Amino acid sequence: MEANALHDLTAAYALDALDVDDAREYEAHLSHCDRCRDELASLSEAAGALAYATEAPMPPPELRARILQQARRERPNVVPLRPRWAVPVAAAAAVAACAAIALGIWAVSLSSKLDRRDAALAREQRVAAILAQPGSRTIHFARGTLVVGKAGDAALVVQHLERAPTGRTYEAWISAGGPPRRAGLFNGGQNSAVPLKGSVQSGASVLVTVEKAGGVDAPTQKPILSVQS
């Protein structure tokens, strides 16, 4: 089929209205036609909207159980994020993105980057960059994850922390025997990605206290969380 004729099949393909042979030919064409890929993405969204124009009765509850059961049976042999001391696989942006998502950051920025304040996004990207390093470690704790790069560069990801009250801030500390060192301020909220100042060597602890706005030189409160690297 001529290329032009193939372009014309985009709407029919989006509606799943091509005969099998045409569909196969169109898919082959798609792999090297940017124009069609863009057009298809946008027409598919319109086609997908048609799904919502129908009545939506509740499916039988057994269906959900059946799908999950079958999925478990087919579970591919991949390494999921282990609960503790998970070692991310080799450096790859995709892995970093995936891990970042698994940590609960990038959730919003994936679909609407514009909604995020640049500073927040930059922080998340720094965390992702640490995750992407070969040999970086992630240590999970109840409310989040500590990510430590090979050189000791580290970031804290904390979820569902109430926002710090007015006039107060959360302050992170790195403690390795001596007095805790200041490691960064953050406000809390649903997801906080906090790149830490200073390096976290193996065995060091990361603490978080609530302090007056602007931070203090030494912790004045009992830590609300503490995680050992």
Place this chain on the structure above:
Amino acid sequence: MSEYRPMARTFAHLSDEAIVALVARSDEEALAELYDRFGRVAYGLALRVLRDDKLAEDAVQEGFLTAWRNADRFMPERAKASTWILTLVHRRAVDLVRREDRRRAEPLAEGVEPAPTASVEDDAWLRFERERVQAALRQLPDQQREALELAYYGGFSQSELAERLGQPVGTIKSRMFTGLARLRELLAEPGNGETAWKPTPSTT
């Protein structure tokens, strides 16, 4: 400040796309979440195409399992996760309807009541979406709407449609293209905007 306790795992703050990224890592809970978000719409769609409870369930099951197997191929910069999962289910439903040759394209009989377990937010949001898309469809010229409905809900291929409607394939193609492109515009118009109302994600 109150005591911090570990929380049950919740996906409420994750976007649909992030959920699919977790499914790609074989996270079963994420698959369950994906189903909870789109299973109902997917089932309604499959039922509309297939007219049969059991076949509709098969289409939904196959669609979600395809998602489970191939989530690593999902590209968030190319498609919304909702479009992706609904496409997988739709494609499966169309395969089945063509095999069974049981398609019709009239709307389902009225009076399908949602089960009482559906949340109020879900119901309200689905009703809102349904009215929005139906209103956009009504604004299309009859022949374009007919082509879209017979193709998408009826599962007819373009050559079958040409035969059924007694028109050249080129005409059918162009009705589908013009209709779908117009629908896209209508849905993007303010007033039809999808950001007009969004459900609060459930936090169970």
